[in-house]
Amino acid sequence: MLQWRDRSPQHWHELVNHEVCVTNRDQQRFEGRVFTVDPVSASVVLLSVQESERLSVRVILGHAVTDVQILRRGTEETERQMKSVLLPDRAQSLSAEELKSRRESVRLWLEQNRVPVTEDGEVLRVANALTISAPYRPGDCSSANEIILSRVQSLVESNDEKIRGHLRS
Amino acid sequence: MSGMKTPVSVLRLPRGPEPNSRGFDPTSPRFIALCPTTLPSSSSSSGSADEEEQRLRAELRERFLRTLLLMTGKRVRFDMHEHVRVHARFGASDIDVLNLQVCDLETPLGVQREALLRSQDVIACSFEV
Numbered sequence: 001m002l003q004w005r006d007r008s009p010q011h012w013h014e015l016v017n018h019e020v021c022v023t024n025r026d027q028q029r030f031e032g033r034v035f036t037v038d039p040v041s042a043s044v045v046l047l048s049v050q051e052s053e054r055l056s057v058r059v060i061l062g063h064a065v066t067d068v069q070i071l072r073r074g075t076e077e078t079e080r081q082m083k084s085v086l087l088p089d090r091a092q093s094l095s096a097e098e099l100k101s102r103r104e105s106v107r108l109w110l111e112q113n114r115v116p117v118t119e120d121g122e123v124l125r126v127a128n129a130l131t132i133s134a135p136y137r138p139g140d141c142s143s144a145n146e147i148i149l150s151r152v153q154s155l156v157e158s159n160d161e162k163i164r165g166h167l168r169s
Numbered sequence: 170m171s172g173m174k175t176p177v178s179v180l181r182l183p184r185g186p187e188p189n190s191r192g193f194d195p196t197s198p199r200f201i202a203l204c205p206t207t208l209p210s211s212s213s214s215s216g217s218a219d220e221e222e223q224r225l226r227a228e229l230r231e232r233f234l235r236t237l238l239l240m241t242g243k244r245v246r247f248d249m250h251e252h253v254r255v256h257a258r259f260g261a262s263d264i265d266v267l268n269l270q271v272c273d274l275e276t277p278l279g280v281q282r283e284a285l286l287r288s289q290d291v292i293a294c295s296f297e298v
Contacts, residue, residue: 009225016229024292026250036232039225041266041288045236050297058295059236061266061288085298087235 004065005042012037015044017074017082022046022060023067030060033074035086037062044068047082055085099134106136109159115152126152175279237262245271245296247286257284259294269294 015034022030022044032046035057042062050056074082099122107124110117116127124132130143130152138157143149245259247269257271267288274281 009222009229012229013225026292028292030293035236036229038233038266039229040233040264043233043266045233055298056295057236057239057298058293059240060293061291063289064292086232086239 004068005062007042009039012039012042015068015070017079018070019072019074020044020046021069021071022065023069024060024064025066030058031071032058033078033082035082047086057086099136102136103134105163106132106156106159109162110152110155113155115155132156176282239298240294240296243296245294247271247291248293248295249290250292257286259296262288 016036017034019031019033022032024030030046032048035045035047037044042065044060044062044065046058046060048056048058103119103122103124107117107119110124110126118125122134124136126132126143126148129145129148130141132141132152134140136156137160138153141149141153141156143152240259241261243259244256247255247257249255255275257274260270260272262269269286269288269291270283271286272283274284274286
């Protein structure tokens with residue numbers, strides 16, 4: 001049997017969203033719903049509801065895990081609830097037209113500021129070095145280059161402020 | 170335990186990262202000893218299977234990093250070996266999750282203002298959302 005740390009990312013990914021029981025070397029058991037398994041350290045992140053009704057997140061370090069067993073499978077609803085707690089910025093509440101007009105607005109603003117931007121489906125690409133995904137807020141920019149990232153983020157933010165200013169006036 | 174807020178002086182400082190690198194050296198004895206090769210190979214080595222594996226790794230890792238972000242600044246309970254439990258405010262982890270930087274670590278000796286926990290000593294960290 002393969003050790004937990006030697007398992008494939010596919011195996012780890014298959015556990016996401018299901019309620020599991022994690023056993024460690026000292027025979028302790030941890031139960032909860034899997035939010036993710038870190039591919040670098042094989043650490044398991046579990047979400048569970050305590051007696052006090054509060055949500056608790058537990059990160060079990062990969063080196064301590066001996067076994068993970070599925071207790072109950074999750075559903076689309078449980079995945080959605082988990083994401084809303086642990087990924088609070090990803091509220092997908094904008095319609096397709098709203099997303100399109102936001103994307104257009106950000107693209108035009110970047111072009112006006114002489115930033116080389118192209119549209120690639122639902123994503124905006126800047127100079128092959130940075131990507132902006134829906135809904136095109138400063139936090140949705142991703143890049144390996146800190147300088148480009150900070151420049152584009154402040155531009156996207158100033159575009160947001162312009163829009164908010166228009167709504168107010 | 171909650172009455173003990175006397176800060177204790179630092180007994181020994183850990184060695185810092187190399188000044189000329191970003192602190193991550195894959196040839197360092199520490200990394201080789203503690204991190205097994207991070208890419209367990211899947212038996213099929215076709216291009217699209219690799220891409221799919223990479224996509225899954227990226228998704229899993231992003232979720233993990235966002236969990237760490239959520240944990241930052243919060244009071245976290247650390248379960249260590251021999252049923253030892255300590256509380257501290259989580260600061261950051263290094264890239265391989267080998268060390269965890271915390272502050273206001275409550276120990277039987279008092280409150281350590283800054284501390285580095287070795288992840289090998291930690292079994293689990295828990296916090297409330």
